[in-house]
Amino acid sequence: MSATAKKQAPNAEDIRARKGGTPLVSLTAYTTPMARLMDKHCDFVLVGDSVGMVLHGLTSTLGVTMEMMILHGQAVARGLSQAMLVIDMPFGSYEEGPQQAFRNAARLMAETGCAAVKLEGGVEMAETIRFLVKRGIPVMAHIGLTPQSINTLGGYKVQGRDAQADAVLADARAVAGAGAFSVVLEKVPQKLADKITAEVAIPTIGIGASAGCDGQILVVDDMLGFFTAFKPKFVKRYADLGPLAEAGIAEYAADVRARAFPGAEHVFADQAPAAKTPSKG
Numbered sequence: 001m002s003a004t005a006k007k008q009a010p011n012a013e014d015i016r017a018r019k020g021g022t023p024l025v026s027l028t029a030y031t032t033p034m035a036r037l038m039d040k041h042c043d044f045v046l047v048g049d050s051v052g053m054v055l056h057g058l059t060s061t062l063g064v065t066m067e068m069m070i071l072h073g074q075a076v077a078r079g080l081s082q083a084m085l086v087i088d089m090p091f092g093s094y095e096e097g098p099q100q101a102f103r104n105a106a107r108l109m110a111e112t113g114c115a116a117v118k119l120e121g122g123v124e125m126a127e128t129i130r131f132l133v134k135r136g137i138p139v140m141a142h143i144g145l146t147p148q149s150i151n152t153l154g155g156y157k158v159q160g161r162d163a164q165a166d167a168v169l170a171d172a173r174a175v176a177g178a179g180a181f182s183v184v185l186e187k188v189p190q191k192l193a194d195k196i197t198a199e200v201a202i203p204t205i206g207i208g209a210s211a212g213c214d215g216q217i218l219v220v221d222d223m224l225g226f227f228t229a230f231k232p233k234f235v236k237r238y239a240d241l242g243p244l245a246e247a248g249i250a251e252y253a254a255d256v257r258a259r260a261f262p263g264a265e266h267v268f269a270d271q272a273p274a275a276k277t278p279s280k281g
């Protein structure tokens with residue numbers, strides 16, 4: 001199918017079935033207009049908890065709440081008709097145990113209409129993933145660098161180098177075995193990502209991992225150049241819209257100060273213009 005042909009939104013099983021096929025395309029989105037722009041180009045769109053850093057100015061994802069995810073999830077849902085909607089479970093909404101995870105995942109699905117949730121963690125989350133999947137909630141797992149755990153991981157470091165590789169591989173096996181329909185591999189060395197992709201039966205979605213993964217995801221504000229606080233090595237800038245937007249704002253400010261805006265074409269006359277009479281013949 002061409003990138004722009006009209007398609008039906010895939011579900012979790014459609015995504016699972018894409019293992020080893022044409023790479024899955026995904027981006028994050030947090031607003032309706034951005035979701036509309038990416039709808040026909042993406043297989044799934046993630047409302048990531050990165051929303052906290054990208055749109056709300058937080059310094060990590062730890063302060064993101066269920067209410068924020070629901071609000072942005074509803075906004076993104078309005079912009080999608082062809083791509084699947086996946087929403088992140090925020091920090092503190094699922095780690096206590098399967099029941100807490102079910103309650104909050106069910107709320108995300110009921111209030112946003114999302115088709116699946118994503119949660120961070122490997123072996124330690126397998127029981128929770130199994131519980132959710134058995135009760136009708138498709139789960140995308142997220143292993144490697146899990147940003148909700150930066151305080152125990154010691155920062156945004158590559159995960160799975162040297163002796164750590166076996167632990168990341170065990171995480172991948174655990175989430176796949178528990179029934180996750182796909183797994184995000186974040187900041188995992190390329191060879192390890194390729195090994196995991198070859199070993200597990202579900203699609204791997206890379207972010208700072210390998211082109212050999214079954215799909216890729218990026219934070220949209222990173223790849224479009226809106227988020228400029230820092231640029232991770234794994235981000236490719238496909239556009240530089242931040243500086244472009246600032247130039248537009250600067251020009252507007254200069255126009256206002258010079259009374260060059262609004263111009264004659266932007267203001268209204270006292271009298272409504274006369275209605276046009278249809279021409280004869």
Ligand code: KIV
Pocket residue numbers: 028046047048049050051088142184207217218219
């Ligand atoms: O929150 C997020 O945006 C994510 C992606 C980076 C995978 O989890």
